[in-house]
Amino acid sequence: MENEQPVISIKGLYKSFGDLDVLKGVDFTLLKGENVAVLGRSGSGKSVLIKIIIGLLKPDRGEVIVLGQQIDKLAGKELDALRLRIGFSFQAGALYDSMDIYHNLSFPLTMNNRKLGKKDIDAAVEEALEAVGLKEKMNQLPTDLSGGQRKRIGIARALILKPEIMLYDEPTSGLDPITSTEINALIMQVQQRYNTSSIIITHDLTCAKNTGNRIAMLLDGKFQATGSFEEVFGSKDKQVESFYEYNFID
Numbered sequence: 183m184e185n186e187q188p189v190i191s192i193k194g195l196y197k198s199f200g201d202l203d204v205l206k207g208v209d210f211t212l213l214k215g216e217n218v219a220v221l222g223r224s225g226s227g228k229s230v231l232i233k234i235i236i237g238l239l240k241p242d243r244g245e246v247i248v249l250g251q252q253i254d255k256l257a258g259k260e261l262d263a264l265r266l267r268i269g270f271s272f273q274a275g276a277l278y279d280s281m282d283i284y285h286n287l288s289f290p291l292t293m294n295n296r297k298l299g300k301k302d303i304d305a306a307v308e309e310a311l312e313a314v315g316l317k318e319k320m321n322q323l324p325t326d327l328s329g330g331q332r333k334r335i336g337i338a339r340a341l342i343l344k345p346e347i348m349l350y351d352e353p354t355s356g357l358d359p360i361t362s363t364e365i366n367a368l369i370m371q372v373q374q375r376y377n378t379s380s381i382i383i384t385h386d387l388t389c390a391k392n393t394g395n396r397i398a399m400l401l402d403g404k405f406q407a408t409g410s411f412e413e414v415f416g417s418k419d420k421q422v423e424s425f426y427e428y429n430f431i432d
């Protein structure tokens with residue numbers, strides 16, 4: 183990876199809710215230009231980790247550095263500015279159903295840069311749609327699209343601000359295997375075209391295998407197994423083995 187430069191660095195992160203200890207000493211690094219697939223059972227704390235990374239939740243203890251800044255020390259405009267450098271692709275695509283695709287994509291641009299002219303906005307929307315292969319859908323409503331197309335548009339909307347980090351939350355959930363394969367390929371294209379560093383949260387082992395340069399497995403509040411897909415799933419750890427047994431893979 184490029185100079186092994188970390189874009190996210192987490193050390194000794196703890197987070198509890200009352201008696202529920204969710205994160206119990208998480209250490210994690212995301213390097214510039216790499217894709218890390220985060221696997222973990224439901225309720226293992228993947229979303230809590232993402233919320234801490236984007237400053238929506240505060241850690242109880244530990245250090246979380248995102249793009250060179252200690253995220254829990256930021257607030258207001260500084261936090262907003264850092265968040266603009268991070269793109270999110272949510273499970274459901276989170277599109278505005280009453281707006282056509284053009285306005286779904288131009289909205290984050292105009293919200294964050296009021297000086298942009300129509301020509302620049304049109305060019306940015308076109309580029310993002312072209313990157314996800316859906317230029318022809320510009321004037322349609324999200325409800326006219328398939329689940330896979332909505333996920334693509336969600337990714338295009340995240341890309342329009344040219345983020346340095348992409349966070350994908352269950353990018354293949356609810357999709358058939360062929361559409362999932364297309365989304366996995368798109369995640370790889372985005373990495374190359376935009377030189378993003380990405381965290382891909384998934385239960386889908388095929389997605390993890392095909393999109394992750396590294397796999398990180400969240401077990402019992404910590405990353406207990408990290409490495410290439412083969413390293414993680416070749417390990418003799420009982421919890422890793424049982425995760426593998428209960429999840430389908432091609």
Ligand SMILES: Nc1ncnc2c1ncn2[C@@H]1O[C@H](COP(=O)(O)OP(=O)(O)OP(=O)(O)O)[C@@H](O)[C@H]1O
Nearest residue numbers: 199200202204222223224225226227228229230231
């Ligand atoms: N704000 C909160 N207050 C109290 N408990 C919370 C809060 N946020 C998360 N939790 C709890 O923390 C645990 C981890 O939740 P989290 O949403 O991170 O799981 P997850 O790994 O993302 O699960 P899934 O794969 O099902 O999305 C759960 O038991 C959840 O109920």
